[in-house]
Amino acid sequence: DIQMTQSPSSLSASVGDRVTITCRASQNIRSYLNWYEQKPGKAPKILIVAASSLQSGVPSRFSGSGSGTDFTLTISSLQPEDFATFYCQQSYIAPLSFGGGTKVEIK
Amino acid sequence: QVQLQQWGAGLLRPSETLSLTCGVYGDSFSGNFWTWIRQPPGKGLEWIGEINHRGSTNHNPSLKSRVTLSVDASQNQFSLKLSSVTAADTAVYYCARSLVPAGRGNNYFDSWGQGTLVTVSS
Numbered sequence: 001d002i003q004m005t006q007s008p009s010s011l012s013a014s015v016g017d018r019v020t021i022t023c024r025a026s027q028n029i030r031s032y033l034n035w036y037e038q039k040p041g042k043a044p045k046i047l048i049v050a051a052s053s054l055q056s057g058v059p060s061r062f063s064g065s066g067s068g069t070d071f072t073l074t075i076s077s078l079q080p081e082d083f084a085t086f087y088c089q090q091s092y093i094a095p096l097s098f099g100g101g102t103k104v105e106i107k
Numbered sequence: 108q109v110q111l112q113q114w115g116a117g118l119l120r121p122s123e124t125l126s127l128t129c130g131v132y133g134d135s136f137s138g139n140f141w142t143w144i145r146q147p148p149g150k151g152l153e154w155i156g157e158i159n160h161r162g163s164t165n166h167n168p169s170l171k172s173r174v175t176l177s178v179d180a181s182q183n184q185f186s187l188k189l190s191s192v193t194a195a196d197t198a199v200y201y202c203a204r205s206l207v208p209a210g211r212g213n214n215y216f217d218s219w220g221q222g223t224l225v226t227v228s229s
Contacts, residue, residue: 043219091214
């Protein structure tokens, strides 16, 4: 099974900050990497698919990059509504797997 | 726009069988893959498995021996049964939609149910 490791597990940031979250796969997953945002008590919401493709309706301050084993999610200017937990997910091979999450908190 | 609405028992005793159903509204039931994902309190997400309208399934091996996925395409519903539950199965269970099957290209979950908290306690 493919293990997904996110870092950091949590971070504190201020509105307007640039935030970068990393996700590492235990083996090459090409570009089969997706990012989700989850707010408390809600289901996850898809942000980015195939490592860098922004889903319709997702603000352009979100971007994704990477391929192979190392990926990043970047929020260029953190907004109040972005305080949430972010998860990566590999879709290269079943069983599908998620990273442990990165909680973005207000500094 | 597709909507997923799920229901089922929220409190179980150890060794009982978890049973959840997800109804799909506003979208074609065929041509998609219907998935169950769970999230223990305060923890990350775990993929349980998927089923299509024909009943073809794909499971997470970590749970496979206890999981039964079924579909009622006539009602646009799919279901999850998890047998012999323990406290470790306490989690919020989500149903979700994927446009492609697991491991066949970029599989992601674009629509989700509201989640059901299932608590296993004696």
